Amino acid sequence: MSSGPLLELASVTKRFGSIVVADSLSLILRGGDAVGIVGPNGAGKTSLFALISGDLSPNSGEVRFEGRPVTRLDPAARCRLGIARTYQVPRSFEHMTVFENVLVAAHRGAGLRGGEATDLAASVLEETHLHEEANWPASRLSLLQRKRLELARALGTGPRLLLLDEVAAGLTEPEVAGLVQVVEGIRARGIGVIWVEHVVRALVGLVDRLICLAGGRFIGDGEPLAVLATPAVKEVFLGTSYGEGNSS
Amino acid sequence: MTDTAAVGGRQRVTRSRRSAAWGALVGVVVVAILFSLPYLVYANVTGVLVNLFILVSLATMWNLLAGYAGLISVGQQAYIGVGAYAVFVLAGDGISPFLAIPLAALISALVGLPASFLLLRLRREYFAIATWVVAEAFQLVVVRSNSLGAGAGAPLPGMVGLDPALRQAFTYWAALAVAVAALLGTYLLLRSRLGLDLTAVRDNEVGARSVGVRVVRAKRIVYLVAAAGAGAAGAVLVISQLFVQPTAVFTVQWSAYMIFVALIGGLGSIEGPIVGTVIFFLLQQTLADRGAWYLIVLGAVAVLMAMWVPRGLWGLISDRFGIRLFPVGYWLHGMNPPATGPGPKTESPQA
């Protein structure tokens, strides 16, 4: 598209009663950027994704995608524009096959029909290593496979911005490594990626920018190792294994 | 019917694991036999079948609403009434009641459009209650209109002078045509991209909208199709009874029948409402002269089915034998079937 930013948040604020989950957040992301987001439980990471994807509307502020305000658009409309997200708790279509799960995304998110849609769905399943399970009902999948299906379905919408919410949580080391490889491939195609993850090791190898979110505010933003070394970030993660980059 | 969506260099995708040709053949033969019945049997038999076809049409539409779009309506009698009165008015203008049936369906969908904007804002139980309120409101309007025969009703014009045997045969064919259209229309709708949308919405609404599905639009289309179907059924009803009366068409008892039939047959499958209607008629024929017992048995069957066979009789049959007459899923060839074991079947259980 244009050389302007892919995604822009301008002073986005979201409150639930007295809890402020997004405190006047501003952010600029360019196409092809890969950004990692870390933060303690309840920091507002999932809420930030919901504000970008349209699952939540902000109390104030604006969200722009490719220069266009999308704050008033619903999640389906934002998806059709090119914003795709995965959910921390998978939201598979249990009674549909894996292939059909992705096909809906190709139909509606990417706006394809017939052979073009089935081709995209089939190639996405191959990319996410789910093609062997294509004809399985989603209800048969394991946790790892469900996380992959979340990713496959998001990719099936033909996104230009991909929001990954803890897709590596609960996976083993080798599984995480496999996932990182898949995301690397996505990124190499020029798709912007924002990845929320507690497994910092997964992020550090992949992203070129790390944001630390706590209490609805950005308390660190920049080169990953530098961000992890700042006192404010260290303070938030004091007593946890974050600073060391351990995988849990 | 096994249309190949992609060949040559592409992975082959078909619309079911096995060919759907047998299902289609069975369907054609059954419809052909039913079509020729007026030449073969007495009118009292076709008379019973008219009521059966009306109920199949209604239950199929209710199943589409509840089993696919998750819309629990207890007010579809609103459109039975609109369809019936549309035929009445059109017949008064000199249009043959039989030709008025498709128009009645169209008018029902048009009336349903503004109602859908009101109703689809509401959630579950509020939606259900509101559909009933809409039906009651329609009835009030009719009761207050003297030109529509008000509360007492009026005979259907345009039917006199027709030979009774011919009239009964035409009525039978009209009822059959509406039932076939309801079933075929539902099948085609579920095979379309919209069908996949609906299944996704039913499984996970948040997930569906996150991949670009216009959830409300999908539900609205189903609501309007169901209104048209109920309207057509109402049109056949008034033609078979030769008389319109508000209490006969707008009664909530229609909803009770639709729900009963859809539940015992099985929600979320095209075959379910057919099976349910046949069971319902068998019960009705054997218990009709037992008065209150009829209702008690009906209620008991419904409760037991809901408790022990939540997927209905057709669900039981198709799980056991893996039969699917109307396949609407997709199959990616060259890939593994699901691992064996208990639980889901070897074919997309989408239908």
Ligand SMILES: Nc1ncnc2c1ncn2[C@@H]1O[C@H](COP(=O)(O)OP(=O)(O)OP(=O)(O)O)[C@@H](O)[C@H]1O
């Ligand atoms: N719909 C809601 N209504 C009320 N409070 C909410 C809602 N959604 C989230 N919250 C609250 O907002 C805060 C931030 O939640 P959020 O899910 O964004 O955190 P998170 O950073 O994703 O946490 P985790 O690491 O556990 O996933 C939490 O305190 C949560 O309880």
Ligand SMILES: [Mg+2]
């Ligand atoms: Mg979260």
